[in-house]
Amino acid sequence: MATTLHTAAVRPQARPDQRTRTLARAWRAATVVAAVAIAFAVLLPIIWMLFASFRPEQDIVTNPPTLFPRAFTLANYREIWHAIPFAELYRNTLLFAGSVTVISLCFDSMAAYALARLEFKGRNTVFVGILVMLMLPFQITLVPLYDLLNNLHLVNTFTGMIVPRATNAFGIFFMRQFFLSLPKDMEEAARIDGASEWRIYWQVILPLARPALLTLGLFHFQYNWNDLLWPLIMTSDNSHATIPAGLSLFMGQHVTQYGMLMAGAVLSLLPVILMFLLIQRSFVQGIATTGIK
């Protein structure tokens, strides 16, 4: 941090006036200090979690508390795999969140294409219906939804977990806003060349929608990867349980083993953080062009 501050401060100024230069330098230093403070404040729980996962139990539950570990251990990461079926939970979560993301991106963008680029009677009605669902609290449907899936014998199956999430009002809305912002020229040209609507969607529109698809993909993936309530309700044994549900069970059973809990928590956060870091460059672009303007 000190080097950054230094290089920022010695950058030559346009104005020769000594006082202005000092002021600008102080201002810039203050900005960097503020930036570091904000980053630290925001990341504190995650940093704490990371450190806690490497601490022995007695070093976490101690007074006075410290941020940095006084002792270091990898035992938490070794033991979590045996304390609960962690590998299985991981695989289940990946299967659930991965499938939902891929299927939903497909269905959402198809519906959005129709709503944004095609003309048909009833378009506004469908769109208003989607907006209504956007405002609907998910919890309101939980009980009847469980009943329905129970009657279809889909409780405790991946199908039952995935299919109700196969499309999403927010995803349709998000993609529609992006599609509205695309120019019409290429599509018209393709239509004149006799391309089918499916080909226009697949070969013209979707490639242009890459940043929006990546952004929405991150939303879908993180939402389902992190979701606690839905997998918890839909699974009755470990064979289909996901990590958040597994960790919550773990919390109940081994309530004192915080180090292990934090190791599991850190491992559970890794995929979404990695995915975010991978696509973050498309991210602002994805939101910027999604017609919020």
Next chain:
Amino acid sequence: MSLQITSHPPAAAAGRGSRPGGRPRGRLSYRGRQARAAWLFLTPSLVVLTVFVVYPMIQAGYLSFTSYNLVQAAQWVGLGNYRHMLHDPQVWNALRNTLVYAAVSTPVSVLLALALALFLNRAMALRGFLRSAVFLPFVVSLGVVSIAWSFLLDPDIGLLSDWLSHLGVTTQQGYLQDPSTAMAAVIAVGVWKNVGFYMIMYLAGLQSIPGELYDAARADGANAWQRLRNVTWPLLANQTMLITIMAAIGTLQAFDQIYVMTHGGPFFQTETLVMFTYRIGFENNQFGYAAAVSWVLLLLVFALSMVQFTYFRKRVVTF
């Protein structure tokens, strides 16, 4: 304006008059084929949404007039649940908490997001890192990270409690256990989680404002505050509308951090409508009553959206 239902892309209207070349295939006209294609594109989504969202929602409406408890068949009780609600102090408490949560959390989130976006829209060291850092809480699981927050706020071994006590802010019971601070703590975590997302939306808005407008304002002698007040803020009206709606709807539905950190306590001080619905539904098995309360929540969300919608619609500035 994005949320305007009537906003067609101008090109779509133009395309109708000048029909693209090529002979219409089959018996359907160009528009007929387009309509058929549109419905085919919509089918997967509409089937899923109808079966797994619309039907359960209607079913929830029906259940709200019954005494359903998942074990016995639903018994019709008419408006019984709704009448009971009027005299149930727990419902009024949950409603008040929900409104307090939303009324504090929404403006704080939106203003903080705007401040962060303005700060991070300038050229500065660490900008990319800082943007990612502020956004990171949004992608991590609130259910998981709430455990860390509870730990940091623990009265005996909590790091934050310890630091705050050095600053003279002390707590005997712990922030989550003290009825006067529990709500503030839960709100703070909710804001922490979402502010990065709203900040990114504001950043996107800031980047869409043409630089010439600022040059012109500078030429007219506008200072930084006047530029913010007269250029940035009005041109961000659409963003503000969308972010405020999303923030308000999100806060009305807050659940994870409350469930993990306080479970609605202490003394029901942080029990919001969703938490209440969960408790009486999934813990007390009163599904009929839970459905009735969730319909009240639904109406609340709608009313709020409509108020914001009409308010912001008048103030939209386009360029």
